[in-house]
Amino acid sequence: MAEYETVIGLETHIQLNTLTKIFCACKADSWEDLPNSNICPVCTGLPGVLPVFNAEVAEKAVLLAEAMRAQVQPVSFFDRKNYFYPDLPKGYQISQFDQPLAVGGYLNVPVPAAADPQGKGYIRHVRIHKLHIEEDAGKTKNAGSRRMVDFNRCGVPLVEMVTEPDLRTADEAAQYLIRLRQLLRWIGISEADMEKGNLRCDGNVSIRPVGSNDLYTKTEIKNVNSIDSLREAIRKEIDRQIRTVEGGGRVEAWTLEWDEDAGVLRKMRSKETEADYRYFREPDLLPLEISSDWKQQILADFPERPLDRRQRFMDEYGLPEYDADILTQERGLSDYFEGAVKAYGGDPKRVSNWLMNDVLRMINEQNLTPVEMKLTPVYLAELIQLVDAGTINLTTGKALLQQVQDSGKKPAQLVEEQGLAQVSDQEAIRVVCQKVIDANPAEVEAYRSGKETLMGWFVGQVMRETKGKADAKTAGSILKELL
């Protein structure tokens, strides 16, 4: 049996989270709105209407191009893509064809050890072919013998981004989507929720003998609506193609549709003849010019990219990859972490531990965003410092997290108000220790006859007496001395 390599390219449609649609003033987001409630003559293609381009679309698309390190073209053009379908009211889609908004770019996708057959993890360099702006179509659905059309989605702005055929496994494809989704949310241009359809992905899959550089006939997978489905659909398609070739058959250029419920791919159509969309320049719109001034304005607050930040957290703060990965999953969290590290001034790993063990759980369980936290990065740093200085012990520190969050008060103020400061006064602890010894003659006897493990019990009694405020180490040494 020959060995095969898989070649995968992904075509993603990203719904931009602009306020209004791309060519009219209708609200762009129609999630949970009644059908045909966000429509107007322009987006429903009534006779005589004209599109007017929404500049916010260009701004968000330029942010994405920058995030992908793609080259924004100073002038790009809109074209008509002509075809008939009931959800396309003009009979053509306004898109970009030969002169798209941006070309080139790449994403260096970390593939984790778990997805690496060698078990080490590696980076997959995925090149971007092009990135263009277009309008979305509506939706149709069948209701009994009737066919219904909902035009709400008509004219919602999309960016179509196409990769080069650089991915080699289903896991890599899934990782690419995970990283893309992270990036889209990071730069704030899309909700990037696959279930809601604001991030859509088609996969082009082919196989070839290992060692070959040729591209073999590919199939196109459509209708996957989660990252897991994409991974599973690609795996199944790779298996099918290998079985076909091993069985003496030939892979044909099909378009396949993922059936989510059945977990199988179904053939939609043969693609032997490409559809001719008769592209030509959209005469109703001017060329899209992105001047260097405008571009500068758009990118003025461009953030550090998530994968760059992840690497920097490892390099600059010495975080393990695991920590860096989790802390940069979301931009707000990574900002929180960094704010806390700066305020803290000590070992960043210590901040990471507190964040990952405790703060992250609070965020998740209480459904908060880092920026909403009353337990600010500065307060978290202060709290850790209080523990470090022995002012409070670890248990008190952890208990205080939620109290700071609930009250919004400075940790030091809470310690003060509630008298939580650790009792480190030797004399005070000595008094309590003596009291514990006097009250428990049997245990003292046992300890003195050699049962040294009772020391823990004695310390526990002291802690109970002091309501946990005593420094356990100090108590231990005093007890040893008295006994």
Next chain:
Amino acid sequence: MQLCDLSAVKLSRMLRAGEVSALEITESCLNRIGAVDGIPGRLDYVESEQDNTRVHAFITVTPDSAREQAREIDRKLAAGEDAGPLAGIPFSVKDVFCVENTPSTAASRILANFSSPYTAAPVQRMLDAGAVMVGKVNLDEFTFGSSNESSAFQPSPRNPWNTERVPGGSSGGSAASVAAGEALLSLGTDTAGSIRQPAAFCGVVGMKPTYGRVSRYGLIAFGSSLDCPGPVARSAADAALMMSTIAGEDSKDATTARVPVPDYSQSLDRDLRGMRIGLSPAFLQITYPDPDSGDYSQQPVPEEMQRAVMEAAAIYRALGAEIIEDVPMPNTKYGIPAYFVISRVEAASNLHRFDGVKYGYRTKNPVRDLKELYQRSRGDGFGLQPKLRILMGMYVSAAQYSEQYYQRALRVRTLIRRDYEEAFDPNGKFRLDALLTPTTPTTAFPVKDVFGDSVMMQYADQLTVTANHAGTPGISFPFGFDQAGLPIGVQLLGPDFSEDILLQLTHAYEQATVDAEWRKRRPALLEEV
């Protein structure tokens, strides 16, 4: 002479002086429509002999809303409120513009039942300026023609000067309604000459503005990169009044120009001395390819039309303008072939939306599937011209032919634009203010004469179409009459945004010939009323 036979400028003055009411002016037009228009255009109509004696400019007359508007103008004037620069002036609208709550048919069966929920931008500007809409006038189906005969709404409009002749097209209803006094002004569209040619045939003034000067929002598109809404009027002064109202940037049309709009009425009386008016041999002949060999042949435009241009030039010379002869304009002969390709690619795409799904005609026959719904609805709904244009547009934009036809036509268009730039370059060899040409190679032809021969009909547009390619303005105005008593139009072409100059030159010609014998003529049809 009735109120509706006066000029818009004069009626405006009388209205403001309280000598006449807006309602009286509107009634005058409605009476005229009743007297001369005959049966309005309708679907599946079989013509009778009698239809040849009427104008048939209208598809829809809107007397009720017109009277209501006129009364509102009278109320405003009585109350001393600002009633707008076009207060009380009746106008007609080519039925290719959407107007809220009126049928907007584009003269096609496929839109016969379409009532628009919104009003086109230039129509809205007219209404906002106080003009009174008396109705919507006929045209070639989707503006595809030069005679109005291709309308799905029959009887098609006739030429008021001779009702056995066509009014021209595609703004034939516009020109006929203005010439017959059914409206003072009309809003038309010009994609290859569709305002200027019918204006010439009907003896009225018609202007194709600079592309982007007047908003296309609400105009049911033919060739989106060529279409220009513009005025049809009986004089330069009336056209100027209308241009000042409809021109200007529109936030709903991204292709409108951010260029200030002058008051076109203010510049009409400027001095002509020192102006440079060009004549070009390319516009005194029609060049056309032999359909079999592909070789180009040339035919001079008739003597009568050439003489009109020369006489008009002589008048301009007498007024102090300089006449520059032999301006080459070498790419004029490619205007029609390039137009054939570009306009049809855009038209085919623009017609995609008429699919029987959302609005307009849907086949009554049972269909097996979606594809058959499209096929039958479009098959029944479109007339011959849309079908021909869809076929050709689809062919020349197909991936394997696009380079050979469409891309090449776009390059030709650039060359045509260059001809204009050279002629009007203020530092160039010719430094023209305007180019003077015949509007059409012939005067109005008889009904059914060339209809159906779409190639011949298209080549008749050779003198007007290049301005659409170049995006530059042009105006046709009445020169006089031919031997058969039909109006002859001459055309002035200018550089971008030179509408003021074209109107000024037209006005100067009108003033210079104000006492000419031919100006006293009226269409015979109007003598009855």
